[in-house]
Amino acid sequence: MKIYASVALASALFLTACAGSSQTGSQTTATASxxxxxxxxxxxxxxxxxxxxxxxxxxxxxxxxxxxxxxxxxxxxxxxxxxxxxxxxxxxxxxxxxxxxxxxxxxxxxxxxxxx
Missing domain, CATH: 2.40.128.200 (C-type lysozyme inhibitor)
Known part of the structure; x- marks a missing residue:
């Protein structure tokens, strides 16, 4: 049971990190010289x-x-x-x-x- 909980926790952290990185990418703007x-x-x-x-x-x-x-x-x-x-x-x-x-x-x- 501990293995399933660890896998579930790791999956949740991975999905959270992916969601966070896509938000950061959408907020990036180019700087015009x-x-x-x-x-x-x-x-x-x-x-x-x-x-x-x-x-x-x-x-x-x-x-x-x-x-x-x-x-x-x-x-x-x-x-x-x-x-x-x-x-x-x-x-x-x-x-x-x-x-x-x-x-x-x-x-x-x-x-x-x-x-x-």
């Missing part, structure tokens, strides 16, 4: 990419959440009537902040920036 850009106007833009399909752009004290959009080249994100379009990677890569028009096209350039 900050990409800093210096703009020709003197302003700065800090962009993070929480997922492969989203960007958060910090500009003039405001935060804009954007979703990936179709682009001919580079990476383009759209949200809050703005577009964030980057080309290249690493220091010296380009970033443009543009108005996003209701018809889905790019509007006027707000900022032209370089990653540092």
């Amino acid at each position: 900050v990409h800093n850009y210096q703009c020709e106007s003197g302003a700065t833009i800090a962009a993070t990419y929480p997922t492969s399909n989203t960007a958060t752009v910090e500009y003039q004290g405001n935060s804009y959440d954007m979703d990936i959009a179709v682009s001919a080249s580079g990476a383009r994100y759209v949200g809050d009537k703005l577009e964030w379009w980057t080309k290249g990677s690493g220091a010296g890569s380009e970033g443009l902040l543009l108005q996003h028009m209701a018809d889905g096209t790019s509007g006027d350039t707000i900022e032209s920036c370089t990653k540092h």
Whole structure:
């Protein structure tokens, strides 16, 4: 009888450990690194990419959440009537902040920036 009790206890502990590890895994989130850009106007833009399909752009004290959009080249994100379009990677890569028009096209350039 002691053997059955030991096996039951070991099984219960094993199942509890498995349940605990799956909860821990679901709470894990990726940390997005900050990409800093210096703009020709003197302003700065800090962009993070929480997922492969989203960007958060910090500009003039405001935060804009954007979703990936179709682009001919580079990476383009759209949200809050703005577009964030980057080309290249690493220091010296380009970033443009543009108005996003209701018809889905790019509007006027707000900022032209370089990653540092």
